[in-house]
Amino acid sequence: MITLESKVPHGPLETKWDRHRFSEKLVSPTNKRKVGIIVVGSGLAGASAASTLGQLGYQVDCFCFQDSPRRAHSIAAQGGINAAKNYQDDGDSVERLFYDTIKGGDFRSREANVYRLAQVSMQIIDQCVALGVPFAREYGGQLANRSFGGVQVSRTFYCRGQTGQQLLLGAYSALSWQIDRGQVRMHPRTEMLDLIVVDGHARGIVVRDLVTGAIRSHTAEAVVLATGGYSNIFFLSTNASGSNVTATYRAWKQGAAFANPCFTQIHPTAIPPSEAYQAKLTLMSESLRNDGRLWVPKQKGDSRSPEQIPEPERDYFLERRYPRFGNLAPRDLASRAVKHICDDGCGVGPGGLGVYLDLSDAIAQQGLEVVQERYGNLFEMYQRITGEDAYKTPMRIYPAPHYTMGGLWVDYNLMSTVPGLFVIGEANFADHGANRLGASSLMQGLADGYFILPYTIGHYLATTKSGPVGTGHLDVRAAEERVTNRVARLLRGRGRQTAASYHRSLGRLMWDLCGMAREEAGLKKALEAIPALREEFWHEVAVLGSGATFNQALEYAGRVADFLESAELLCYDALHREESCGAHFREEHQTPLGEPLRDDANFSYVSAWEYVPNGRPVLHKEPLVFEFVKPTMRTYQ
Amino acid sequence: MTFTLKIWRQNGPADKGRLVTYQVRDISPSMSFIEMLDVVNQQLTLKGEEPLAFEYDCREGICGSCSLVIDGVPHGPDRGTVCQLYMRRFPDGATITIEPWRAKAFPIIKDLVVDRSAFDRIMQAGGYISVNTGGAVDGNVLLIGKDQAETAMDAASCISCGACVAACKNASAMLFVAAKVSHLALLPQGQPERTKRAKAMVAAMDREGFGSCGNQYECEAVCPKSISVRFIAKLNREFLRATIEEPSPLAEQPADPHDESH
Structure with missing residues (x-):
């Protein structure tokens, strides 16, 4: 039975984190040397945590499935990272970043967590500068900022359109130093396939060496998951093809509650799908919305080319619907507005799935050179993919699954419901509520990894007595057996379908029934269809090759199998949440104008789902208490 | 579009390796090079042959995973990564040779995947x-x-x-x-x-x-x-x-x- 104790410290919001840090027990330097910590994942959260824990003196083992920690999917984040530095003197503050994030999340996140995030945001920038991250600078040498969706101040720090890359390379360089010092042992091309729980505490993981196929166990005093999100459940998403739910899903099956799984973010500005075999949607950074204007022809089915459509016959629908924020409306609202306008038949491009993102005004006002410097790489990418020159004709964009706010439930200390299992970055549910603001994921990943987890894990380690767990321990062997059996079962697949075809079917089903807009009948239909599809997968899938070698088909089939299970969890959550909040939009709950209707009286809580073997997951609720801000109707009009 | 592919197959570091010829049909010009290889792999899997090992991840040119030598040129004819190369770049009916990175310091793991x-x-x-985490001075x-x-x-x-x-x-x-x-x-x-x-x-x-x-x-x-x-x-x-x-x-x-x- 799971209990959800948020462990949020009492007292004033501003001093919660400081007081909490002081009350936390420390591990003495000599004892740290004897403590092993496993970090799974090497993106922003994982690499920053592993390097900081190594620097503190712990014995760290860090795992990633990629060939190098530097290739984790954080690398692909384009736009930037928020921090309440107020360098622009435009009225920013910790309070404002806190409020924007709480409001942007549609009042479905914990106040204390979000406030702490806003507080440490400033340290992150300083830390990254110290590590040599080449942030954009003004001519005078100061750090430059840009604005981003959902806010009215300019607080986003950036490195061209490659901010995630540079921040990750910063964390990776710190990690490289700790590897060189022998504080971190890096295990690339190694995939976590199960969690080892001993006497109710997380004590290790079972991994598969992706080169030799060997299945091995690693034990430690604590396990940190930094394994990212599960947007690839939709098959077509902006995520890297390797991004998967396996680590968090396997941990769920070992007792870690999964929180708000239905909060999945659909990003408004991706290149529209064009092709049946397409396996990826490419994001165009949201920062383009700073200078770009979204529009469609007013007339349905207008087949003229965009430059032939005169100004009065264009519908700048975001500016019309949200006059105050205009093209900078938050992601969930912008995505839905695009979907609605396309559903109404005004969409442009193949299948009517697209709207124009037009930078011609910005080019006219600021000059081609400025726009080129700011977004040149995005224009180039657009041209490569579509074969069109966006300097001449406006880009077409369409929403794409991009980020998952949901994840494993964690308390204020970032610990899951399994003691000793910590979850950081996108893999946890903590800070973004029902919708994440742009440039906040990089902030959260690094906040968790550099500045929060290293403190809170110490307290757990200092206050928990844990005996040695050898690789011969019964629980370890049981976990290994689970993995071995599952791999063997996958390899028996000699059917006539590829894992990709099931992934594609699942994705289409989830996009249609549990995507940008959801309704009861559709979700119930999905809950019937998913088990049937899963059944078929296990009968019909073909997984060739051996388990004892490098076998990408095997890796992929295992990930697809886990998506096929976790999809149900998303639908259960979406079905039970009878309200529209943030990225979760229920058709039944909207105003006559199509704006979402949130229900604070009944749904102001975090839903945390407990795994029940062979049964339906059980819902637990962590009530959300708003002591410092008053939930308001989220309006950007 | 139709292509003849000559692809390097090598079943592990100890294997000698060889170019194997495959035919692909019904390729759309707006398909990416990697999506085209997905089609090859689907065909191989359905025929009961082991699919081709090759690396990719982000598919937007930033993670650096993809690593194919196409017709003798790393990443192929354009100056960009393989994942951002589209089939419209090749003439219909072309023969395309696909090999791994070749360097002593990058030993082959399997097929087109190197270490x-x-x-x-x-x-x-x-x-x-x-620098340690914590205590950094203000970025400005x-x-x-x-x-x-x-x-x-x-x-x-x-x-x-x-x-x-x-x-x-x-x-x-x-x-x-x-x-x-x-x-x-x-x-x-x-x-x-x-x-x-x-x-x-x-x-x-x-x-x-x-x-x-x-x-x-x-x-x-x-x-x-x-x-x-x-x-x-x-x-x-x-x-x-x-x-x-x-x-x-x-x-x-x-x-x-x-x-x-x-």
């Missing part, structure tokens, strides 16, 4: 600024001119794909190391370890078995991030500077600092 961990080891030898305390920051960013854009090595007939990793060394050498934060870093990274590069630079500029020609060979000149200067600065000034200081007053 690039040598790059990680070079980074571990000194590709960092050794270090004023860095826009041009300087931009040049550092040009170097830092390297995605460690290894195309530079694959293009070089000496399999030299100079462009990669140059980008990494230059990025930090151009920034004030990187100054304290500038000398040590240049030496350590060059030594690690040699240790890993990469060849030396022959100034052919093939690396620049294939670099998907357009990293300039001028950074190689910069690396050479950094390395020379590091040799001249030996021995380090600290070693020449008197053992007892109070002696200085005499």
Whole structure:
């Protein structure tokens, strides 16, 4: 039975984190040397945590499935990272970043967590500068900022359109130093396939060496998951093809509650799908919305080319619907507005799935050179993919699954419901509520990894007595057996379908029934269809090759199998949440104008789902208490 | 579109390896090169043959996973990564040869997948600024001119794909190391370890078995991030500077600092 104790410290919001840090027990330097910590994942959260824990003196083992920690999917984040530095003197503050994030999340996140995030945001920038991250600078040498969706101040720090890359390379360089010092042992091309729980505490993981196929166990005093999100459940998403739910899903099956799984973010500005075999949607950074204007022809089915459509016959629908924020409306609202306008038949491009993102005004006002410097790489990418020159004709964009706010439930200390299992970055549910603001994921990943987890894990380690767990321990062997059996079962697949075809079917089903807009009948239909599809997968899938070698088909089939299970969890959550909040939009709950209707009286809580073997997951609720801000109707009009 | 593909198959490091010919049909011009290979793999799987091993991940040209030599050129005919190469770039009916990165320091794992961990080891030898987490000064305390920051960013854009090595007939990793060394050498934060870093990274590069630079500029020609060979000149200067600065000034200081007053 799971209990959800948020462990949020009492007292004033501003001093919660400081007081909490002081009350936390420390591990003495000599004892740290004897403590092993496993970090799974090497993106922003994982690499920053592993390097900081190594620097503190712990014995760290860090795992990633990629060939190098530097290739984790954080690398692909384009736009930037928020921090309440107020360098622009435009009225920013910790309070404002806190409020924007709480409001942007549609009042479905914990106040204390979000406030702490806003507080440490400033340290992150300083830390990254110290590590040599080449942030954009003004001519005078100061750090430059840009604005981003959902806010009215300019607080986003950036490195061209490659901010995630540079921040990750910063964390990776710190990690490289700790590897060189022998504080971190890096295990690339190694995939976590199960969690080892001993006497109710997380004590290790079972991994598969992706080169030799060997299945091995690693034990430690604590396990940190930094394994990212599960947007690839939709098959077509902006995520890297390797991004998967396996680590968090396997941990769920070992007792870690999964929180708000239905909060999945659909990003408004991706290149529209064009092709049946397409396996990826490419994001165009949201920062383009700073200078770009979204529009469609007013007339349905207008087949003229965009430059032939005169100004009065264009519908700048975001500016019309949200006059105050205009093209900078938050992601969930912008995505839905695009979907609605396309559903109404005004969409442009193949299948009517697209709207124009037009930078011609910005080019006219600021000059081609400025726009080129700011977004040149995005224009180039657009041209490569579509074969069109966006300097001449406006880009077409369409929403794409991009980020998952949901994840494993964690308390204020970032610990899951399994003691000793910590979850950081996108893999946890903590800070973004029902919708994440742009440039906040990089902030959260690094906040968790550099500045929060290293403190809170110490307290757990200092206050928990844990005996040695050898690789011969019964629980370890049981976990290994689970993995071995599952791999063997996958390899028996000699059917006539590829894992990709099931992934594609699942994705289409989830996009249609549990995507940008959801309704009861559709979700119930999905809950019937998913088990049937899963059944078929296990009968019909073909997984060739051996388990004892490098076998990408095997890796992929295992990930697809886990998506096929976790999809149900998303639908259960979406079905039970009878309200529209943030990225979760229920058709039944909207105003006559199509704006979402949130229900604070009944749904102001975090839903945390407990795994029940062979049964339906059980819902637990962590009530959300708003002591410092008053939930308001989220309006950007 | 229809293509004849000649693809390198090698069942592991011990296997000898060979080019195998495959035919693909019904390829759309707007399909990416990797999606086209997905089709090949689907065909192979349905025929009961083991699919082709090749690497990709982000599919948007930034993670640096993809690593195919297409018709003799790393990443193929355009200056970008394979994942951003589209089939419209090839004439219908073309024969396309696909091989892995070839370099002693990048041993083959399987088919088109190579082991690039040598790059990680070079980074571990000194590709960092050794600052602890916490206690960093305000980011605006270090004023860095826009041009300087931009040049550092040009170097830092390297995605460690290894195309530079694959293009070089000496399999030299100079462009990669140059980008990494230059990025930090151009920034004030990187100054304290500038000398040590240049030496350590060059030594690690040699240790890993990469060849030396022959100034052919093939690396620049294939670099998907357009990293300039001028950074190689910069690396050479950094390395020379590091040799001249030996021995380090600290070693020449008197053992007892109070002696200085005499």
